[in-house]
Amino acid sequence: MDASASAIGLEVLREGGNAADAAVATAAALGVTEPYSAGIGGGGYFVYFDAATGEVTTIDGRETAPATMPTDAFIDPATGRPYPFANAVSSGLSVGVPGTLATWEAALDRFGTESLRDILEPSVLLATKGFTVDQTFRQQTLDNKARFAAFPDTAELFLPDGDAPQVGSVFKNLDLAATLRTIALKGTDEFYAGPMADEIADLVQEPRKDPASPLPAPPGFMTADDIAAYEVLEQAPTHVEYRGLDVYGMAPSSSGGTTVGESLNILENYDLSADDIGQSLHLYLEATAHAFADRNAYVGDPAFVDVPTETLLSQDFADARACEIDPAQASTRPVPAGDLEAAGCAAVALDEREDTENVSTTHLSVVDQWGNAVAYTLTIEQTGGSGMTLPGRGFLLNNELTDFSFSPSETDPNTVEPGKRPRSSMSPTIVLEDGAARFVVGSPGGSTIITTVVQILMNRIDLGMTLPEAVAAPRAAQRNTVNTTAEPEFIAAYAGDLAPFGQPLVPSGDQFTSAAQIGAAAAIEVDSSGLMTAAAEPVRRGGGTGLVVEPAG
Structure with a gap:
């Protein structure tokens, strides 16, 4: 796990926060330093052990399919066959309704001692000041250069001057800092029921793609109503x-x-x-x-x-x-x-x-001084998710819906259905x-x-x-x-x-x-x-x- 994110979580523990507080603070920081693996454009699963009660509780913050998404959504109407995986990933079709922010809010409300506003503050500062680019970040950017270049907003953020950031340079994300600051001040409704919901739905339905790119980037079905209706599940x-x-x-x-x-x-x-x-x-x-x-x-x-x-x-x-x-x-x-x-x-x-199911995810583990524990895995799926950055907001949208089976089948438990969560590992x-x-x-x-x-x-x-x-x-x-x-x-x-x-x-x-x-x-x-x-x-x-x-x- 990234050293800057770990340090932020550790400081929360040092100042008396509990495992849930530290986990959310660390996860928010990972969205800054590992934007290709985590962030508010994705989802995940949060497991919490309460040492005082001995109870283990989980929060399912998995992304969901839009309410109008058909079971044959991944069948290319031009060929009658499933889309090639590479075509489905970099598209609006792949984006599920994000659950990460709702998970953070639920975890802090249910288990934490700090407010989301205070917990997000270190990540706002981290995104503003920036972090030092290492070889992994540069290589991941280069590995995705062709598809990042297909989306102008992503290229502007992650491919300045047409190249991946150099190792040793400082990468700042002022758009993300402003986004997190807005959420800290106004709450998660700004994301789920405010302007950001409309912006996400617009991008999913009409991907902002460079016309010169060969990527087909098929549109998705998500609406602002889908985003407003999202709920995490405690189970x-x-x-x-x-x-x-x-x-x-x-x-x-x-x-x-x-x-x-x-x-x-x-x-x-x-x-x-x-x-x-x-x-x-x-x-x-x-x-x-x-x-x-x-x-x-x-x-x-x-x-x-x-x-x-x-x-x-x-x-x-x-x-x-x-x-x-x-x-x-x-x-x-x-x-x-x-x-x-x-x-x-x-x-x-x-x-x-x-x-x-793809490999780019991140995980954090926390135990606090009272013996409370958190295991939290969060993701935007593919390295770089869908490849689409929300304009002016500084974060990538997930491609979690490619975890569904592409070919619909009555016997397959992972067939696409409206409102369904794709199976995860x-x-x-x-x-x-x-x-x-x-x-x-x-x-x-x-x-x-x-x-x-x-x-x-x-x-x-x-x-x-x-x-x-x-x-x-x-x-x-x-x-x-x-x-x-x-x-x-x-x-x-x-x-x-x-x-x-x-x-x-x-x-x-x-x-x-x-x-x-x-x-x-x-x-x-x-x-x-x-x-x-x-x-x-x-x-x-x-x-x-x-x-x-x-x-x-």
């Missing part, structure tokens, strides 16, 4: 027990809590150890493959789909799935989804569907031990978020790694695909151990780019004495920052 978390610990996560519309929970429940059937790392990693890959089969078949927005959340989180169901796993041999993938009615190892085959997770926060963890990474969280917990709980080691360790992501996507370092370290099990590994990307990196976690551990360890990525995405108020030693 109970998912819950499983793993090795005597209580693991809480995000219920649908996110698939994170159910799929992390099911994966851990499957692994509960086995003794995992660093002494037999090949066996342990084989079982990890098999567990996530089976859990992803069930995710793809059954999880969607529960307001539209009958999601069998209780079954997916039950140990009995996981046990039935585990008995389909051969401890000595990789399964033939894609594996079929589990039969929800079966007591044994029966299964029903379902079609594998393309995963369009964001997995903010809080683990309790004896009623107190033990681990807080989450990550960006599209659908690899789920496998990242599972692998970190397995590394720490089962394989004997310290938390920093568990976060830094090389990763692989098996999401019910024929091959397992793996970082080059994972292949180098473990391909030989996994070879006897027939686990096929493929590189996750060019080893010299961030495409080779799976996730970018931020995690906290609290030991029995109350000592906190904050761990961030040492390398991925240029490295993150983990800070504590009173460093020990």
Whole structure:
């Protein structure tokens, strides 16, 4: 996580704010320093543990589809086939009604001690003074140069003089500073029911595109009424027990809590150890493959789909799935989804569907002096979201609706429907031990978020790694695909151990780019004495920052 944002959150804690206050302040700052991953043009999921009551509560701030969006919205009328993903992303069609500001307001009202006005002040100052551009920011800008250039407002902000900002230069966003200042003074109604709502709807319906750009940028369906009608959802978390610990996560519309929970429940059937790392990693890959089969078949927005959340989180169901796993041999993938009615190892085959969820997201973890904890994952989806910057406002709009399945199907729980939340893999997770926060963890990474969280917990709980080691360790992501996507370092370290099990590994990307990196976690551990360890990525995405108020030693 960005150092400037971490420092702002830490200062809130130092001045007596609680975990919710610090989380919102940090998230607001991330919208300044990581504008391609987070910001008020997107959404996310907020998990809060109240140490005084022992209660875990979640806020679903996921974006929603407009009220007039048809189920075939991603079918190109000119061809009768789904839009190519690249065409759908950079468009008004991809933009969901943003939920981030509503999440901040709800979190502070429900759990915080500070006002949104005060919490936004440091980010207004940060956007005004600017931050120092690093190689990651410059490279992300260059990677998106063609589509940013297609939208004049985005090009003006992020491609001054036609080039990405230079490393070491100071990037200021005065439009965003003014936007945050306006919201701080006038409240979130300025966004959801005021001039900004009209501006967002106008841009979505008529994308401001350079006529010379080859991008088609199809228009979307969002109206100001859609924005005014947006509401976050407060709901109970998912819950499983793993090795005597209580693991809480995000219920649908996110698939994170159910799929992390099911994966851990499957692994509960086995003794995992660093002494037999090949066996342990084989079982990890098999567990996530089976859990992803069930995710793809059954999880969607529960307001539209009958999601069998209780079954997916039950140990009995996981046990039935585990008995389909051969401890000595990789399964033939894609594996079929589990039969929800079966007591044994029966299964029903379902079609594998393309995963369009993207990797550019950000996560923050917070624990305060009272033991309250927050796991908060927020995003605008693709790196740079839709590519469209709201004119004069300084923030990018999301492309979250590309998380829907492009081809409508009566059997697909993630088909587009008006007002529906697209399925997500964001997995903010809080683990309790004896009623107190033990681990807080989450990550960006599209659908690899789920496998990242599972692998970190397995590394720490089962394989004997310290938390920093568990976060830094090389990763692989098996999401019910024929091959397992793996970082080059994972292949180098473990391909030989996994070879006897027939686990096929493929590189996750060019080893010299961030495409080779799976996730970018931020995690906290609290030991029995109350000592906190904050761990961030040492390398991925240029490295993150983990800070504590009173460093020990």
